[in-house]
Amino acid sequence: MSSTQFNKGPSYGLSAEVKNWLLSKYDPQKEAELRTWIEGLTGLSIGPDFEKGLKDGTILCTLMNKLQPGSVPKINRSMQNWHQLENLSNFIKAMVSYGMNPVDLFEANDLFESGNMTQVQVSLLALAGKAKTKGLQSWGDIVLHRDPHQGALLHEIM
Numbered sequence: 001m002s003s004t005q006f007n008k009g010p011s012y013g014l015s016a017e018v019k020n021w022l023l024s025k026y027d028p029q030k031e032a033e034l035r036t037w038i039e040g041l042t043g044l045s046i047g048p049d050f051e052k053g054l055k056d057g058t059i060l061c062t063l064m065n066k067l068q069p070g071s072v073p074k075i076n077r078s079m080q081n082w083h084q085l086e087n088l089s090n091f092i093k094a095m096v097s098y099g100m101n102p103v104d105l106f107e108a109n110d111l112f113e114s115g116n117m118t119q120v121q122v123s124l125l126a127l128a129g130k131a132k133t134k135g136l137q138s139w140g141d142i143v144l145h146r147d148p149h150q151g152a153l154l155h156e157i158m
Contacts, residue, residue: 025118026117026118026121027121030121030125031050031121034050034121034124034125034128035050037128038059038063038124041063041066041067042059042062042063042066044058044059044062046059051111051114051117051120054111054120055084055111055112056079056083056084056087057075057076057084057085057086057087057088057090057091058075058076058077058087060087060088060091061075061087061090061091061094062075063091063127064091064094064095064098067098067127067131067134067136068094068097068098071094071097071098072087072090072091072094074090075087075090081112084112085108085112088108088111088112089108092105092106092107092108095123095127098127098130099130099134100123100126100127100130101126104122104123104126104127105123106119106120106122106123107119
């Protein structure tokens with residue numbers, strides 16, 4: 001439990017059991033795949049902590065604008081909590097307009113307050129799947145190869 005969470009005490013009983021069950025469903029391999037897909041598509045670095053890197057919503061809003069240009073017209077760069085929550089809300093609204101199934105969506109506090117990172121992961125995987133059905137890039141289409149001239153590792157989105 002981090003000190004950034006507000007209006008929330010520790011979980012006990014059934015709440016603690018549910019939270020632990022949700023945490024056990026989180027897949028680090030899928031996180032790595034999502035990181036590769038998001039960073040490859042946006043050109044932005046999430047950083048070492050996936051959750052913290054996405055928490056302010058700027059990378060997610062940029063992702064939606066790559067998938068559906070103009071779907072998030074204003075991205076707040078402020079570090080104020082309400083601006084970050086507004087970014088997350090705008091991202092979620094953009095996912096709906098992109099055609100995402102409402103049951104696949106996460107709520108802003110799932111990410112902002114570390115409420116349910118498993119649902120965040122499920123939502124982002126569903127978004128990647130939706131993008132693929134629309135003929136756009138998916139994490140499975142990112143191929144790593146070496147540049148024969150410079151020996152650098154490159155990624156290519158097919």
